[in-house]
Amino acid sequence: MALLPIIYAPDPRLKIKCRPVETVDQSVRDLTRDMLETMYAAPGIGLSAPQIGDTRRILVCDVTREGEDRQPIQLVNPEIVWSSDELYLAEEGCLSLPDHFAEIERPSEVRIRYLDQQGESQEMSADGLLAACVQHEMDHLEGILFVDYLSPLKRNIILRKMKKLKRQKEAA
Numbered sequence: 001m002a003l004l005p006i007i008y009a010p011d012p013r014l015k016i017k018c019r020p021v022e023t024v025d026q027s028v029r030d031l032t033r034d035m036l037e038t039m040y041a042a043p044g045i046g047l048s049a050p051q052i053g054d055t056r057r058i059l060v061c062d063v064t065r066e067g068e069d070r071q072p073i074q075l076v077n078p079e080i081v082w083s084s085d086e087l088y089l090a091e092e093g094c095l096s097l098p099d100h101f102a103e104i105e106r107p108s109e110v111r112i113r114y115l116d117q118q119g120e121s122q123e124m125s126a127d128g129l130l131a132a133c134v135q136h137e138m139d140h141l142e143g144i145l146f147v148d149y150l151s152p153l154k155r156n157i158i159l160r161k162m163k164k165l166k167r168q169k170e171a172a
């Protein structure tokens with residue numbers, strides 16, 4: 001088990017379109033487990049492979065509240081096969097943009113096809129916070145961050161603050 005360093009925006013590694021996993025092998029299972037551990041430690045409700053510097057289409061999430069039993073979701077090669085016309089507005093944050101939040105509107109319900117940890121094709125439905133979380137993490141696999149939905153003005157304010165934070169961290 002290992003905690004992986006999380007990449008902060010802006011960073012070119014967060015703008016990459018990730019590649020499909022060909023075989024769900026031990027390296028995929030190890031990475032997925034480490035991603036979950038890293039997400040819980042952060043703490044966060046979702047994490048995608050590019051945020052820890054891997055370019056494979058893998059994401060994890062868990063939207064259960066503190067004190068509830070954990071319900072880890074591990075998706076390899078996720079695809080949205082259906083999404084509702086109804087939209088859901090939720091405040092989103094991102095482990096790659098700590099302390100920044102914005103309201104983002106997305107389909108309120110989605111159906112997702114993915115490979116499980118044995119490499120079997122599965123489908124799941126998600127709504128509300130889980131749907132928002134999975135769609136946010138799937139965006140990461142396309143190199144899209146939640147700030148990309150904001151006006152250029154709002155996005156630049158956040159990215160400028162992030163650059164400053166990164167400089168401070170490097171100097172420390």
Ligand SMILES: [Zn+2]
Nearest residue numbers: 093094095096
């Ligand atoms: Zn994110």
